[in-house]
Amino acid sequence: LAKTTQPISMDSYEGQEVNITCSHNNIATNDYITWYQQFPSQGPRFIIQGYKTKVTNEVASLFIPADRKSSTLSLPRVSLSDTAVYYCLVGDGGSSASKIIFGSGTRLSIRP
Amino acid sequence: DSGVTQTPKHLITATGQRVTLRCSPRSGDLSVYWYQQSLDQGLQFLIQYYNGEERAKGNILERFSAQQFPDLHSELNLSSLELGDSALYFCASSAHLGGEETQYFGPGTRLLVL
Numbered sequence: 001l002a003k004t005t006q007p008i009s010m011d012s013y014e015g016q017e018v019n020i021t022c023s024h025n026n027i028a029t030n031d032y033i034t035w036y037q038q039f040p041s042q043g044p045r046f047i048i049q050g051y052k053t054k055v056t057n058e059v060a061s062l063f064i065p066a067d068r069k070s071s072t073l074s075l076p077r078v079s080l081s082d083t084a085v086y087y088c089l090v091g092d093g094g095s096s097a098s099k100i101i102f103g104s105g106t107r108l109s110i111r112p
Numbered sequence: 113d114s115g116v117t118q119t120p121k122h123l124i125t126a127t128g129q130r131v132t133l134r135c136s137p138r139s140g141d142l143s144v145y146w147y148q149q150s151l152d153q154g155l156q157f158l159i160q161y162y163n164g165e166e167r168a169k170g171n172i173l174e175r176f177s178a179q180q181f182p183d184l185h186s187e188l189n190l191s192s193l194e195l196g197d198s199a200l201y202f203c204a205s206s207a208h209l210g211g212e213e214t215q216y217f218g219p220g221t222r223l224l225v226l
Contacts, residue, residue, distance in 0.1 A: 042220070
């Protein structure tokens, strides 16, 4: 199974671009990379998902190099409300009997 | 609002007791996942059901069990509760199986074992 490694915490300021990198050296061919955001005492919320290259939506961008052994979540012009824990998840959506590992996440703190 | 509902929102019980947590997935979603999140910890995947059948198992204790009913709602049963079982329990659902499926999480049930 593909274990993920993320920085435990990151700090930034309002208006800055934040990049959070996730390592997943054992990613399998069928695995997708999904990022979730979680605020305290709330359930995680889907941010973005990708398989390879670059994906962009209204919230974030996801950069995946050709070897797919890592991925970078990019949050443009962060605000205080982006303070949360961000999880990188690698998996095949349960189409096979595989474990789903969220990892410990990255605690992002945004300052004024 | 993700469309996933969980009841109860809070639950306080004593050690040795048994509780049942309930989850209703988003309309049309066939897959249900259960997670445990202890204080300041990451999400631990417990178990997944798809259309009534168990699909994947994570770090679920033998004291815990789950099922998914024909109407697709799911229940997580926790028995012989210990202090360490105090945690947030999340349910998530997705439409089908497959790598591109994303999970929609409910608001969670906060369990406190005294």
